[in-house]
Amino acid sequence: MAVLEIRDIHKSFGQLQVLNGVDLTVNKGDVVAILGPSGSGKTTLLRCINFLEQANHGVMTFDGKTYDLSKMQKNDIRDIRKKTGFVFQNYNLFANKTALQNVTLGLTTARKIGKKEAERIGLEMLEKVGMKDRASHYPSQLSGGQQQRVAIARALATNPEIIYFDEPTSALDPELIGEVLSVMQDLAKDGMTMIVVTHEMSFARDVSNHVIFMEGGNIIEQGSSKEFFENPKQERTREFLRMESVKK
Numbered sequence: 328m329a330v331l332e333i334r335d336i337h338k339s340f341g342q343l344q345v346l347n348g349v350d351l352t353v354n355k356g357d358v359v360a361i362l363g364p365s366g367s368g369k370t371t372l373l374r375c376i377n378f379l380e381q382a383n384h385g386v387m388t389f390d391g392k393t394y395d396l397s398k399m400q401k402n403d404i405r406d407i408r409k410k411t412g413f414v415f416q417n418y419n420l421f422a423n424k425t426a427l428q429n430v431t432l433g434l435t436t437a438r439k440i441g442k443k444e445a446e447r448i449g450l451e452m453l454e455k456v457g458m459k460d461r462a463s464h465y466p467s468q469l470s471g472g473q474q475q476r477v478a479i480a481r482a483l484a485t486n487p488e489i490i491y492f493d494e495p496t497s498a499l500d501p502e503l504i505g506e507v508l509s510v511m512q513d514l515a516k517d518g519m520t521m522i523v524v525t526h527e528m529s530f531a532r533d534v535s536n537h538v539i540f541m542e543g544g545n546i547i548e549q550g551s552s553k554e555f556f557e558n559p560k561q562e563r564t565r566e567f568l569r570m571e572s573v574k575k
Contacts, residue, residue: 329388330355330489330520331376336385336396338368338375338544345371346382347544353489353522358515360531360552361524363541364567369524372541373491376522377413378404390488409437412482412490416497418474420466426453426477427462430484438485452480456510472503476510483514490514492523508534528571532556540564 331353338346346368353359361369374380375396376387382396389407420429430449434440440448453459456476466474475495482490492511496504508527512534515521525531531538531552538555540548540563548555548564559565 328355329353330357330390332388333376333396334386334388336372336375336387337383338371338380339383345544346375349385349541349544349546351376351539351546353520355520356518357520357537358535359522359537359539360535361522361539361541362526362528362531362567363547367541368544369541370493373493373522373524377408377411377491379413409485410488412485412487414475414478414482414490414492414495416494418466418471418478418498420474420477420481422466425463425465426458426469426480429466429477430481433481434484448484449480452483453477455483455513456480457506470503471499472506475499475507479507479510479514489520489522492521492525494524494526496525496527526571528568540567542567 329352333349333351336346336349349372361372363369371380375382378399381399385396387394387396390410394403421432424432427446427449430452431445434445434448435442450459450462453462456479458473458476458480461469461473469477496507499507504527508530511523511530515534523530523535535552538549538552539546542563548559548561556568559568
């Protein structure tokens with residue numbers, strides 16, 4: 328069953344065409360990894376489907392409703408965001424709030440949940456990502472990996488139907504990447520639907536069930552993770568995978 332469908336999404340910044348008619352279908356429980364070189368449109372695609380950028384053209388079907396992405400209303404955006412989570416590469420935590428406060432803020436302000444119930448949910452989510460013992464710590468007292476795990480807890484707190492991850496490990500020191508990927512792997516096992524823009528080939532190969540490879544604002548190739556890594560169809564895909572393997 329499709330949670331999200333995108334059809335013919337276009338986005339340009341001035342004369343620069345960044346997305347050229349991208350289609351995407353995400354079913355419940357899918358973990359979709361989006362790969363590609365820098366500047367391929369990966370992050371722009373993610374930002375357009377969460378309305379951090381406005382697409383110039385395209386149609387989205389989400390939760391049974393269909394929307395024209397070029398003419399989104401504020402109330403529609405608000406309703407969709409209530410059912411989605413977004414994890415940024417630079418955490419985006421409030422420096423003057425504790426880990427728990429960062430997780431509960433959206434619950435108490437946007438959803439009008441009482442403080443006590445919000446804290447119960449917040450502690451439960453922090454425990455889920457292994458950060459309950461750091462609930463009273465401020466971001467400056469946490470490592471990058473710990474901050475990103477708090478950000479994931481914040482995304483989980485609203486019980487979203489889908490979570491978008493924008494290169495969640497790219498700002499981390501190499502030794503901290505594993506702790507974040509481990510949390511994401513646990514979410515995948517629990518059946519969380521996720522779209523992950525990533526450079527982590529091991530995550531794409533071992534955790535995701537569907538891989539999309541983008542370049543120049545187009546999807547060059549997509550398929551099951553096994554098929555993508557073991558039998559890529561396009562020469563450009565094979566070249567990309569060869570270059571990634573050399574980096575290791």
